[in-house]
Amino acid sequence: MTRAAWGETGQLVTRLLDAGARRPVGAAAILGQRIVSGDLTPGTTLPNLEDLALQFSISRLSMREAMKVLAAKGLVRSTPRRGTVVRPRNEWSRLDPDVLVWQIGNVPNAAFVRNVFELRRMVEPEAAALAAERAGGESLAEIDRAFAQMALAEPRSPESISADVAFHQAILRATGNEFVAALAPAIATSLMLTFTVQRDARPDLDNFIPSHRAIADAIRRGDKEAARSTVLVHLTRAEADAIDGVRLHQPASLLAGTDT
Secondary structure (H helix, E strand, O other), X not given: OOHHHHHHHHHHHHHHOOHHHOOHHHHHHHHHHHHHOOOOOOOOEOOOHHHHHHHHOOOHXXXXXXXXXXXHOOOEEEEOOOEEEEOOHHHOOOOOHHHHHHHHOOOOOHHHHHHHHHHHHHHHHHHHHHHHHHOOHHHHHHHHHHHHHHHHOOOOOHHHHHHHHHHHHHHHHHOOOXXXXXXXXXXXXXXXXXXXXXXXXXXXXXXXXXXXXXXXXXXXXXXXXXXXXXXXXXXXXXHHHHHHHHHHXXXXXXXXXXXX
């Protein structure tokens, strides 16, 4: 990217930054959004810290902190000869909460939903089967608490969505496998984003509470085959609901778009 092109960035920054964003996190967010959107392509060399700090109206030290944020998320790397360079897409921390939000904007697209549910189908049915075999009293209680909170909350409320996330995370932890359990915090933001659009399309409690109850009951009974199959059925319906939710927010022309 040429320095002239970056002159336009300075004008954009002036429009986007408010008082709350004139700090490292604001600069990191704007640059991060430009990277994951493809505006700043892999291999692009960013301006030096002094120029960036001037464009964002922050100190050089604050700009350095912003670059550290982006580096920690795998978006950029600094080299002695080239300066700060945008890293290849396959090196990004794709499950990082900020990267996910920067990537999809306000509403997930269909490609994002499909990717999330492909991952969930690879992990969650077997995790539920393992939980049915291994879950002890504390793990079962954690699943039950999350289910109870979800059943009592208004479907579109943050409390309902957070409880839904907690329910699925509790199942991952109930496997007793440390590597599977480590996925729980990693996928939290992905789940929250898809659950939100699911609720937009199908907010009725009867649409999702029975399937969650069936999963919890199968795990509590120790029935691994039922746990596996109920999760698969649940995911099939949940994906359809999520796609319907995307349709409420995006024109049909964008539904087949690829993930950014």
